Amino acid sequence: MHELSIVSSIVDSVTETLASYPGARVKEVRLRVGALASVIEDSLQFCYGIATEGTPLECSVLVVKILPVRMHCDKCAQNVEIASLQSFRCPHCDEPVMDMRQGRELEIDSIEIDEAEKSV
């Protein structure tokens, strides 16, 4: 259960970004999470509610996009999606695949904010 540490890092990063948008309110935070990043979305969502309380992120929506594991198959000379996390083999030629191109991401992609009107 390290989702709370992860969510705290998200709150810190977003708060830092908000310094450039005074008075803005966060509506949505969008993440890109690899299928092998070892985080559970339900736990993230649960911790998000707690960790954002009393911060500019309070009441915002956390959107998690899960990215499938993509490996490079040397034999097929292309990137392939493995059929399951229990077998790192190319779905076309069944050769073992070792070279990961996607699957461990743990990133904030973007945030959606409501900007305060600039005072004239």
Added chain:
Amino acid sequence: MSTRIVELRQGILKKNDELARGLRSQFEVAGVLVLNLVSSPGTGKTEFLQRTLRELRNSGARAAALVGDLETDNDARRLAASGAPVRQINTHGICHLEAEMVSKHLEGWNLAGLDYLFIENVGNLVCPSSYDLGEKIRVALLSVTEGEDKPLKYPTLYNSADVAVITKMDIAEAVGFERTAALKNINEIRPGIRIFETSAKMGTGMAEWLAYLAQARPSR
């Protein structure tokens, strides 16, 4: 009010990753080989490490260890019996080690005077895999009592490992350990990974492990 999308494209664990990169270059400059040991609680990381430290010391190599646990310094005291410098990291509830904890606990140690530094992570098969500690080699351990399908249940951790160590081989037969299945499962998750079959108690497989450590060490 106007709505705006702000692109961040930023790693959530950016701070840890940056710190780990700093540690990695510090280790490289010092010429010390750093290994991060990960497994479930009870796999026998401490016993395996204790034997490793003792044998390295007997062979004239200089090795040290950092050991992570939620509470107590029991493991550090066990490891210190090998004569190697050991420091305990207590995470007080945090389920993994982070680069910052490693960095903080290395203060005052002369890394250039070491050949090997072992970091024994908190016993946990999920969380440690997300946190880079600046290690060169990540070692995933699996004991014969845990079930041969553990690598399939925790692919994240086993897939991020550089080498695998099977522990407690001396009781393999008694607990009905299916060696072929275990080796196959590890290979399904991390094809081609080097696997050491060991017993820290009997010394089985330690010679191969120590030979591996010797060749993995940076030359000075």
